[in-house]
Amino acid sequence: MIKPIYGLMAEFDNPTALVEAARAAREKGYRKLDAYSPFPIEELTDALHLHHNKLPLIVLLGGIIGGLAGYLLQYYVTVVYFPINVAGRPLHSWPSYIIITFEMTILLASISAVLGMLALCGLPMPYHPTFNVPRFALASRNRFFLCIEARDPLFDRARTIEFLETLKPREVSEVAP
């Protein structure tokens, strides 16, 4: 019996080759694929159709919650919990609430940006099958990888290897699960 694999990985040595390979794989009909590069490549995002993510919405919600929490906290404390006359100002003295409302908006929006980013990426993830490929360590240095995953409906070990070879990679390797 053949051992199941996570996918097949092709290695390239420049970003242009990787972007072209990603485009070719999409055109061929592969959908469960991912590319790995040592720096962000805008064209790659286009090639893999990755433009929409929910992060802006998460950050917006975080900001709104932060702002509301900041304002309501001050309102509750100065009007309900501990009403005290400071220099004859009204208890609900909204101009003095602006700063803390603003800071709380920024704080919660930033926290949700970071946590949201980690959540959308599925990080922290100490183990991932791609790390089984010895040369994959170079993905954080100077090499570019395209991985077609085995769960893709078009995936077929022999034919996918053949296809990846046509893209003129440096090397094609199997990724153990």
Next chain:
Amino acid sequence: MADEPNVHRPKTIIAPGYTFGTVTDQIASVVLTKRTPVIWYVSFGAGLVLLLLFLLAVGVLFAKGTGIWGLRTPVMWGFAITNFVWWIGIGHAGTLISAILLLLNQSWRNSINRFAEAMTLFAVACAGVFPVLHLGRPWLAYWLFPYPNTMGVQPNFRSPLVWDVFAVSTYATVSLMFWFVGLMPDLATLRDRTHNRFARFAYGILAMGWRGSARHWSVYETASLLLAGLATPLVLSVHTVVSFDFTIAIVPGWHTTFLPPYFVAGAIYSGFAMVLALAIPLRSVYGLQGLITDRHLDNSAKVMLATGLIVAYAYILETFSAWYGGNTYEQAMVWHRMTGPYAVSYWSLMLCNILAPQALWFKKVRSRPVFLFISAIVVLVGMWLERYVIIVSSLAQDFLPSSWSIFHATRWDWFTYIGTIGLFLFLFFLFIRLLPMISIFEVRTLLPAAKVEEEVES
């Protein structure tokens, strides 16, 4: 219009001849090498000694109280608040470089943003120490935050001092997160490059399993942009709120509307001075002239000159509005500053902040790192004096001559101040040794090879 795309890609910001591999190896080797330069031990050791001095000063302060400082009525703010404002101002340049220049697509920032952000973080740490020590009972610092308590009281949200608590703690938190997010891909690089098992484990945990996936990069880029967009108004707000500590009070010399922009400009001025003061020695010790090039120094010097001119304008405006406003106390305040007991500090700060930086108009000065280093130190001294004069001279001679009193710094004032410089150096050199001081992945994007060559779409 044909060559429009080139406008966004300045080609020569880092020296030619670098590849993805060599950039990675050079920056990572500073951390992964077993050989640490002697100068690192010397600087780190100096930082450690001063840090011990700081711990001593704080220990004595805890035992005896703020009376060991020169604080006497009416000057109750003295060195502690001067140092707080000075340090937090220095931090601002890091956020400016990492957030504002990112939004403005100034890609030259990519090789100086990492250590500038670290500088921000450590400067904010040094700044945060002072208001807490100044509380008198620092162990009750948590009273500054609103929390459910049995005392039945809460902070006064109408006070700028409470605003400051929120502004500075938000700033520290956001700076830390922004810095850490920026580090993640580089931590993955270190994890993959190190041969030491413990280092691989530690960097691996910190990198959180980053693998450079295109899906991750796309979310990551969105997150960086959003964080930059959030940090930009934040950094401008922080020094504005710090200036509210002064402007909301009615003390002459404090109660003016131009203080917020003046403080922000001064903050960026001193921050860029600190960036230069750190970058110039670092790049020559570690041979990074190809990555932190003369153009970086030149650009930073230009920012310093521009913000220095804004600061100079603020000094002139301060004097003018005191005269034109016709308020006796404001006029007396300016006169006291110029001719009174703090005249030496006042005129030194004019010399350091206005006169000396005019040398930066000349290309010859800007292209000589030694001159730049000296002018950066001069500006740092000048900006400290500026905060000192604003705080101390205004408090020492306010409305009633019968309550005037001159501030004399004690040795404990100096030890605490110099001690935080030690804390800063200690943390900074630890950072240099343990983390990549230049953002490796962002420098990779600056290389000509990083550009995807597209066939022209019809």
